[in-house]
Amino acid sequence: MAATAPFPAGATLADVGEFGLIAELTRLFEQGEQVLVGPGDDAAVLRVRTGHVVVSTDLMVEGRHFRRDWASAEDVGHRAAAQNLSDINAMGGRATSLTVGLAAPAELEAQWALDFARGFAEECALVGASVVGGDVTRADQVVIAVTVLGACTVAPVLRSGARPGDVLALQGRQGWAAGGLAVLGRGFRSPRVLVEAYRRPTPPYDAGLVAAEAGATSMIDVSDGLLAEAGHLAGASGVRIDVRRGAFEVAEPLHAVGAALGADPLGFILGGGDDHALLATFDPADVPAGWAVVGEVLEAAEETIGTVTVDGSAYEGPTGWTHF
Amino acid sequence: MAATAPFPAGATLADVGEFGLIAELTRLFEQGEQVLVGPGDDAAVLRVRTGHVVVSTDLMVEGRHFRRDWASAEDVGHRAAAQNLSDINAMGGRATSLTVGLAAPAELEAQWALDFARGFAEECALVGASVVGGDVTRADQVVIAVTVLGACTVAPVLRSGARPGDVLALQGRQGWAAGGLAVLGRGFRSPRVLVEAYRRPTPPYDAGLVAAEAGATSMIDVSDGLLAEAGHLAGASGVRIDVRRGAFEVAEPLHAVGAALGADPLGFILGGGDDHALLATFDPADVPAGWAVVGEVLEAAEETIGTVTVDGSAYEGPTGWTHF
Numbered sequence: 001m002a003a004t005a006p007f008p009a010g011a012t013l014a015d016v017g018e019f020g021l022i023a024e025l026t027r028l029f030e031q032g033e034q035v036l037v038g039p040g041d042d043a044a045v046l047r048v049r050t051g052h053v054v055v056s057t058d059l060m061v062e063g064r065h066f067r068r069d070w071a072s073a074e075d076v077g078h079r080a081a082a083q084n085l086s087d088i089n090a091m092g093g094r095a096t097s098l099t100v101g102l103a104a105p106a107e108l109e110a111q112w113a114l115d116f117a118r119g120f121a122e123e124c125a126l127v128g129a130s131v132v133g134g135d136v137t138r139a140d141q142v143v144i145a146v147t148v149l150g151a152c153t154v155a156p157v158l159r160s161g162a163r164p165g166d167v168l169a170l171q172g173r174q175g176w177a178a179g180g181l182a183v184l185g186r187g188f189r190s191p192r193v194l195v196e197a198y199r200r201p202t203p204p205y206d207a208g209l210v211a212a213e214a215g216a217t218s219m220i221d222v223s224d225g226l227l228a229e230a231g232h233l234a235g236a237s238g239v240r241i242d243v244r245r246g247a248f249e250v251a252e253p254l255h256a257v258g259a260a261l262g263a264d265p266l267g268f269i270l271g272g273g274d275d276h277a278l279l280a281t282f283d284p285a286d287v288p289a290g291w292a293v294v295g296e297v298l299e300a301a302e303e304t305i306g307t308v309t310v311d312g313s314a315y316e317g318p319t320g321w322t323h324f
Numbered sequence: 325m326a327a328t329a330p331f332p333a334g335a336t337l338a339d340v341g342e343f344g345l346i347a348e349l350t351r352l353f354e355q356g357e358q359v360l361v362g363p364g365d366d367a368a369v370l371r372v373r374t375g376h377v378v379v380s381t382d383l384m385v386e387g388r389h390f391r392r393d394w395a396s397a398e399d400v401g402h403r404a405a406a407q408n409l410s411d412i413n414a415m416g417g418r419a420t421s422l423t424v425g426l427a428a429p430a431e432l433e434a435q436w437a438l439d440f441a442r443g444f445a446e447e448c449a450l451v452g453a454s455v456v457g458g459d460v461t462r463a464d465q466v467v468i469a470v471t472v473l474g475a476c477t478v479a480p481v482l483r484s485g486a487r488p489g490d491v492l493a494l495q496g497r498q499g500w501a502a503g504g505l506a507v508l509g510r511g512f513r514s515p516r517v518l519v520e521a522y523r524r525p526t527p528p529y530d531a532g533l534v535a536a537e538a539g540a541t542s543m544i545d546v547s548d549g550l551l552a553e554a555g556h557l558a559g560a561s562g563v564r565i566d567v568r569r570g571a572f573e574v575a576e577p578l579h580a581v582g583a584a585l586g587a588d589p590l591g592f593i594l595g596g597g598d599d600h601a602l603l604a605t606f607d608p609a610d611v612p613a614g615w616a617v618v619g620e621v622l623e624a625a626e627e628t629i630g631t632v633t634v635d636g637s638a639y640e641g642p643t644g645w646t647h648f
Contacts, residue, residue, distance in 0.1 A: 043380035043411050051373070055370060
């Protein structure tokens with residue numbers, strides 16, 4: 001998609017108005033063949049060939065999930081889409097359609113909204129999904145609400161199927177976004193590769209289906225912290241999980257930022273989210289190529305269901321992110 | 325559903341935490357037989373028997389779309405659901421499933437969120453729809469993001485099919501919510517029936533399908549003002565519409581509030597939204613019982629496409645609500 005500049009420089013949302021904004025946003029969203037009725041009516045109408053639809057929704061709030069001085073509008077668009085597309089990936093499915101709601105101050109530059117939408121649409125195009133509807137309204141801070149619809153060609157992989165004897169495996173970059181966030185939080189801009197990983201995560205969009213086809217017994221995407229997500233798998237499955245510290249390869253940029261900030265780089269990997277890597281459990285014989293085995297699923301007593309240990313012991317660092 | 329009080333009196337969202345809140349919210353949401361996987365995984369999985377899904381999304385922002393001192397949490401829940409269910413009604417369809425995102429200050433009483441969710445679920449139950457997923461996070465003000473999925477048993481009715489010679493018809497209470505809002509805006513609480521109409525709209529959920537089956541050529545729900553919505557039909561259809569002032573029955577409470585506030589009660593009807601009445605166009609022979617003919621569809625010259633007149637003249641009052 002070409003860059004668009006349909007509004008005068010500096011024009012705000014109040015200047016261009018709701019309908020002016022919607023008209024330009026809609027032009028950015030190309031509609032796939034699954035879209036029978038696209039944006040502009042009371043509702044969109046989508047073709048469903050699979051007999052089911054997979055649906056998930058997420059909110060992103062300015063100052064909490066993103067900062068406009070830390071990432072461009074286009075980056076925020078990419079991230080907002082990626083985080084939702086990843087939820088379908090984590091079911092072993094493929095996203096087809098998204099809706100996006102944008103609440104924003106009237107003083108926001110209209111160009112920010114367009115750049116956000118362009119980044120959002122570009123990320124969706126990576127998996128062939130279309131933006132089929134949305135809403136814009138005024139609020140004190142920017143709030144982005146995304147709903148994603150998708151489909152599975154094999155049975156969806158839930159969080160609840162992990163069994164003692166399974167292994168825990170990871171696919172995709174993990175800890176990079178957390179490293180980038182730590183860097184930005186100190187006012188730095190390098191290592192650039194980590195900052196970029198935070199601004200535009202690159203979820204392994206093909207890995208979810210591969211895992212499902214390989215017989216993954218449970219799966220989740222790492223949005224809020226690896227140990228926290230492992231805990232969700234363990235809790236839903238009625239088991240516990242032990243993670244092996246030595247199983248993680250610590251990439252060079254994470255070593256660099258750990259040294260610079262005086263932090264254990266493994267902390268970014270175990271406690272970090274936002275890369276949208278996939279975490280899944282498999283029978284040891286079923287682990288697909290490219291997945292790293294990082295732990296094992298263990299039988300739990302009533303009081304240890306849902307717990308996650310690291311090399312057999314409780315982990316002392318932060319395990320993840322909570323929203324209140 | 326019984327009232328729930330699982331949290332200590334006065335407990336805030338920060339006190340109960342994200343997972344404590346989600347656990348209680350989820351308990352409120354009964355799952356219909358169309359739900360294969362409900363809340364609690366990366367995504368919900370829904371059975372689709374019709375080969376398509378109809379989807380719409382809406383945002384509601386505290387201070388803009390609702391005030392916590394003007395309506396109870398339960399009322400806000402009813403309204404948030406109603407406004408979205410109504411979008412599917414306006415396609416001639418039936419809602420099956422919804423997701424709801426709640427962004428709120430950490431200081432918000434947890435009970436507010438529960439009461440909101442109960443009202444929301446009660447409204448959804450009126451049409452047999454289930455709340456299948458959601459998200460909660462922290463923000464400076466309450467923002468509610470709803471996405472609704474549904475299905476049509478006949479072809480969806482779009483905004484774009486009105487033809488010269490059709491009549492414009494209305495089904496459902498119209499202007500009552502606007503009257504109630506005007507009353508609340510002056511610090512009054514009566515006529516109570518109007519205040520209640522604002523707090524809990526009662527959309528004609530069965531009328532959309534009836535209209536579709538009768539052959540409605542275009543349809544929309546009145547959320548932002550009757551004349552504005554008529555303009556959307558006219559614009560999408562490439563026609564113009566004339567509305568007849570004398571066609572509207574002005575209910576007694578609207579006369580009362582008009583007299584009290586020194587306003588023309590017809591202004592609430594022509595400019596008001598929020599009741600989620602349905603506005604549709606039909607061949608004059610096709611208008612179903614219970615629909616009031618309130619105008620006619622006329623051929624438009626290029627420059628009058630999308631315009632709406634009242635008794636042949638431009639209307640001087642407010643025609644609807646805009647979001648920036």
